[in-house]
Amino acid sequence: MPSGKILVAQGGGPTAVINQSLVGVVLESRRFQHVTRVYGALHGVRGIVNEEFVDLTQETSHNLELVAATPSSALGSTRDKPDIAYCQQIFEVLRAHEIEHFFYIGGNDSSDTVRIVSEEAHKAGYPLRCIHIPKTIDNDLVGSDHTPGFPSAARFVAQAFAGANLDNAALPGVYVGVVMGRHAGFLTAASALGKKFPDDGPHLIYLPERVFVLDKFLADVKATYEKYGRCVIAVSEGIHDASGEPIASLLAKQVGSEVERDAHGNVQLSGTGALADLLCDEIKAKLGIKRVRGDTFGYLQRSFIGCVSDVDQREAREVGEKAVQFAMWGDRDGSVAIKRTGFYSVDYELLPLTEVAGKTRTMEDEFISASGTDVTDAFRLYLRPLLGSGMPDAFRLRAAKVAKVLKP
Amino acid sequence: MPSGKILVAQGGGPTAVINQSLVGVVLESRRFQHVTRVYGALHGVRGIVNEEFVDLTQETSHNLELVAATPSSALGSTRDKPDIAYCQQIFEVLRAHEIEHFFYIGGNDSSDTVRIVSEEAHKAGYPLRCIHIPKTIDNDLVGSDHTPGFPSAARFVAQAFAGANLDNAALPGVYVGVVMGRHAGFLTAASALGKKFPDDGPHLIYLPERVFVLDKFLADVKATYEKYGRCVIAVSEGIHDASGEPIASLLAKQVGSEVERDAHGNVQLSGTGALADLLCDEIKAKLGIKRVRGDTFGYLQRSFIGCVSDVDQREAREVGEKAVQFAMWGDRDGSVAIKRTGFYSVDYELLPLTEVAGKTRTMEDEFISASGTDVTDAFRLYLRPLLGSGMPDAFRLRAAKVAKVLKP
Structure with missing residues (x-):
């Protein structure tokens, strides 16, 4: 006899809306009588x-x-990235508690965990339905138009740059704002939505999808500063040179210091200015500009x-609700994806876990201007409806x- | 025959509401028929x-x-701090343009400028009405219950810490958030209003009104981390040792680097992490804690x-409107001050410029807990109504x- 037991968990970096998905799972589950x-x-x-x-x-x-x-x-969340043995432990606990449906809200690491747990259950002949519910401010899941959590973080970044631009216009100088995103520049690119007038900042946007060349950067800043008497710059924390080495560690080496690395050898990018x-x-x-200020948006965003x-x-x-519906009415495991169906409306589908797990989406070329330091109108059209209503202006x-009179 | 000309200007660091005061002056002035x-x-x-x-x-x-x-x-604004000669130039321009009323929106430096210009006009026998309109996120003007601009910045800081606390609770570790305020800790103290449950952060608050001792700080962090398994800390950028030397420059010296100083020899505190x-x-x-993250709120706040x-x-x-009313119906120059008259309501009065100019208010002792790392309920009662309606929860x-089941 089925236990009617469901388990839901949250993984990876928190977002502003990850609890919406959690509650979507809980409230939608209650509609099914066999859920105990x-x-x-x-x-x-x-x-x-x-x-x-x-x-x-x-x-x-x-x-x-x-x-x-x-x-x-x-x-609560975790940074644990389970290997096969860890996933086997997960499966053993699920079986011991007679869990029949497992919902894991997270990014691409989490989707890979769901994939392995799903395979373990299948191998053991245990009837477990596993659904990955998308979440990441990085917007780097393949197969989705966008990921829950990204729009709210993007809104923060757009509002932050709208304000920083006004501040910089009042007291001119150079302003550098560093935004999260190791491989995908979507969140940094969102800074462009804070721009209203043609001479507003951000005047320059540096994304991890393009190779960062320090001399080119300095030339860009110089040209902008000469044109407007000021310069507002959005920089992704993940910018790197042609070899893929993060600029954060390159510059640190020049001044003889070291950057922190995690267990995977990744340079710590967030939580430091x-x-x-x-x-x-x-x-x-190099440019001799006096008023130069840098902010790192860090965890605020x-x-x-x-x-x-x-x-x-x-x-x-909705992705939480749909996850439960896919689990209850469907016949396979998968990852819930958002599809754009109109300007603006969405629908949801269940992708095979192998199509999402462990893969990373980066910004499409059509979203990045030829200069490499701005976004295209295609990106503005893509992002604007996601920011929601009531954007401050x-x-x-x-x-x-x-x-x-005195010196006419 | 009077010219009916008014001049208004904005000085110092921008705030979220400084344009309200500007518009208050402009719209209120239009009600007076002799204003041309x-x-x-x-x-x-x-x-x-x-x-x-x-x-x-x-x-x-x-x-x-x-x-x-x-x-x-x-x-637009400026960081210029006029001396006597500069103020004489200001006065000459005002006289050349037949300005009869001068309104300057700014902090305590700006009020001192207004004071000198007022004295120059008096000496020259030129009929100029000079009114200082208060503005500063630091809340450091003497004579006012609080200053316009502070409540909105305080709201940002409270919301930022409410969110940072939730993030830190999901992924435990130590979080350090650095808040603006060279001499006055009001804005850093506002972080306490982001706290809801007894075990919420900020667990520790370091203000420039108290001497910062590194060993004590480390002991505080250690004790908090042992108690809660995490620690959220609010630090004013202006913390200093017993001699008054900023901790920013002390710690920089230890690692062999230098901090930037302005023309007045002040260490640059903002715009750097x-x-x-x-x-x-x-x-x-020193404490061997692995997950330690720092954010500097910088210009965002x-x-x-x-x-x-x-x-x-x-x-x-209202301070903009009242400035015009004091100028038109009153008979003296001055600085507009906010007085608290109820819980919560305010009224305005015109203080003599010499009572405000160039003076700095810091947090009153009754607002700081005996431990020196928290605020009192008196401070919470003081600040809460200023944050306004619709505070997120x-x-x-x-x-x-x-x-x-497996390991009961």
Whole structure:
């Protein structure tokens, strides 16, 4: 006799809307009479192997709605990237608890975990339905028009640059804003949506999809500064040279310091202001510009409370709901994907896990201008509806100049 | 015969609501029939000495309202700190243009400029009414309950820490957020308003009103991390040792680097991530904690578009309006001050310029806890109404734990 038990977990970096997907799973599951329990694993796959579950069936729908509107992962998350042995442990725990449906909300690492667990269950002849629910501010999952979490982070970045541009216009100088994104430049590119007038910043955008050449960068900044008397620059934390070495580590070596690396040998890019500071130092030293300021958006861009896209909220909720529907009415495991069906509307489909797992999408060429330092109108059209309603706007004085009296 | 000419200018760092004050001056002035022109100086006092004026009388009230809702200084700003000779130049330009009323929106440096210009006019027997309109995110003007611009920046900081706390709870570690404020800790202290549950961060708050001792800091972080398994820390950029030397420059010296100084010898604190990075390095090295992340809020906290307190907007508009009313119905120069008259309501008064000019308010002792690393309830009561309506809120799951099966 089926247990009617469901398990849901959240993995990877939190987003502003990841709890919408969680609550989508919980509330939609309750509509199915044979569902007896909806468990949540604390801190993702680590919570599963440690059997740290909470019973979400004992949550009020009222509190669930409040949690849905709260950013970051309410169940907690993990940076663990399970190998085969780890996934086998996950499967053993699921079997021991008679879990029949496993929903994992996460990015491409998480989808790969779901793929392996699904295969383990199949090999063991255990009837487990496994669904990956997409989430990442990087927007780097293949097969989806975009990923839940990205629109709200993009909105933060666009609003941040709209404000930084106004600040820079009031007190002119060079401003460098460093945005998250190791391989995909979507979030950095979102800075372009903060621009309104032709002379507004960001004037220059540097993406990991293009090779970063320091001399070219300095020439770009010089030209912009000479034209506008100021320069606002958006830089992806993942910019790298032709060999793929991150600029953060290259510049650090020049000044004799070291960057932090994780267990996989990846340079730590977030949670440090080093890249912005190093780029600012180059601009001051090589271009002789006095007022050069750098900000690293860091964790603010993914966890700021009170800057969310209503479109993103709605879609994040729907991918959770659809995951349950695909699991209950369908006959296979998979990854929920968002398809754009109109300007603007979406539908959802279930992709085979192998089509998503472990793969990385980067910005398509059609989204990047020929100069390599701006986005195209195609990108603006792509992103604008995702930012949602009520985007703040910036206006300028248009008053007439007054004739000089003392020095006419 | 009087010229009926008014001049308004904006100085110092931009805020989210400084254009409300500008528009308050312009629209209120239009109600007085003898006012013939309202000029705006571009880029503060620099624009005055260069005679760079725009005629705001030729602005539509519709566009003025849109500009009022736009952050940063619509007229442009300046970091110039005028000396006597500079102020004499300002006065000569005002006289040449037959300006009868001079309104300068700015912080305590700006109020000192207004004071000197007022004295020059008096000495010359020229009938000039000079009013200083308060503005600063630092909240460091004496004589006011608080200053326009501070509440919106405080709201950003509170929301940022509310989000950073949720992120840190999902992926535990140490998080250091560095907040603006060279001498006054009000803005850093606002981080406490992002806290909801007793175990929420910020767990530790370091203010420039207290001497910063690195060993004590490390001991505090260690104790918090042992208690909660994580630690969220708010640090003012202005923290300093017992001799008054900024920690930013002390730590930089230890690693053999230099910090930037301005013409006044002040260490550059904003626009660099150095302090956060140096504190994180100390925590990693001395406490052996692996996941340590630092963000420097930088310019985001004063120029982010779309995070504003409606109370701040209203009051910033009113100080502009009241400035004109004090000028037209009163008989003396001065600085507009906000007085709290209820919980919550305010009124305005005109202080003598000498009571405000060049003075710096810091956080009162009653606002800082005995530990020196937290705020008091008195501060929470002081700040909460200023943050305005619609503050985003954070909610938690309260679900019951599930019994373990494999390792009970």
